[in-house]
Amino acid sequence: MNRLILSIETSSKICSVGLLSNGKNLGFIEELDGRKHAELLPEFVEKLLKKNKVQVKSIDAIAVSIGPGSFTGLRVGLSFAKGVAYAIKCPIIPVPTILSIAYSLRKKKPTSGIIRSHGEKVFFQDFRWDFEKPIIKSRPIFGELNEFKKRNCEIVACSTDTPETHWGWLQLSKDNGGIQGITYPLIADTNKTISDAYDVLMGEYDYDDDGSLIASNTMIAYRGLFLIDKKGIIQHQLVNNLPLGRNVDEALRMLDALIFHEENGEVCPANWEPGKEGMKESHDGVADYLSRH
Secondary structure (H helix, E strand, O other): OOOEEEEEEOOOOEEEEEEEEOOEEEEEEEEEOOOOHHHHHHHHHHHHHHHOOOOHHHOOEEEEEOOOOOHHHHHHHHHHHHHHHHHHOOOEEEEOHHHHHHHOOOOOOOEEEEEEOOOOOEEEEEEOOOOOOOEEEOOOOOOOHHHHHHOOOOOOEEEOOOHHHHHHHHHOOHHHOOOOOOOOOEEEOOOOHHHHHOOOEEOOEEEOOOOOEEEOOOOEEOEEEEEEOOOOOEEEEEEEOOOOOOOHHHHHHHHHHHHHHHHHOOEOOOOOOOOOOOEOOOHHHHHHHHHOO
């Protein structure tokens, strides 16, 4: 039986799409442009399927990279794969990025894969192809959670992915690009209402008479961070474009500033840090503070 697998790789600056038939490569299209994955991906898929005279509904499964790699690129690839898979009711095959790189060199034992992360950080993984457990080394990403708990602050995460996708990510260890070990709530905003309400939804969309969101292209949420006080009021918000990550230390500083204000009733001036003094919320208070700094 002929089985077709559409392959999607967007974990790096290269956007790549391939088509396999029973393990045989029918062709691929790729381009180096890290800022246009969302535009290139549907175009590449259409061209590749047309070249091979294959209809979308004939695809039996979609293989997509799940990281580690570019967070934005991975979201684009996974969102596209989910949309197509949902439409044609086919399974998604998650493929760890480093494993896919090392697989091509599997005859050379052992094999190591390295992907550059942010700054001087890298993701590194050793593979032995004699069925031994891989030796994995990578950067931990959940170490700061206790710092929020110490401050009596609850963390709630929200993404536009489905509950099934969240479950899949939770089954993968951090070393494999997953989020295994997360203990805080993870909301699946599949209908995009939360993203829209917080004004972080990117894309062209409208609402029908029933209030359901109608999208004309890929919907992706910007990177948002919101600090909400005990009364449910947003005291601080940060919304970044997709290439820009958030800073946990800065989030903790803003949380400390809010706690300081609630406990002391004073304003936290620019560059305020825990241990520094605040200033009175009045003209005289500002003048007094500035005269001493």
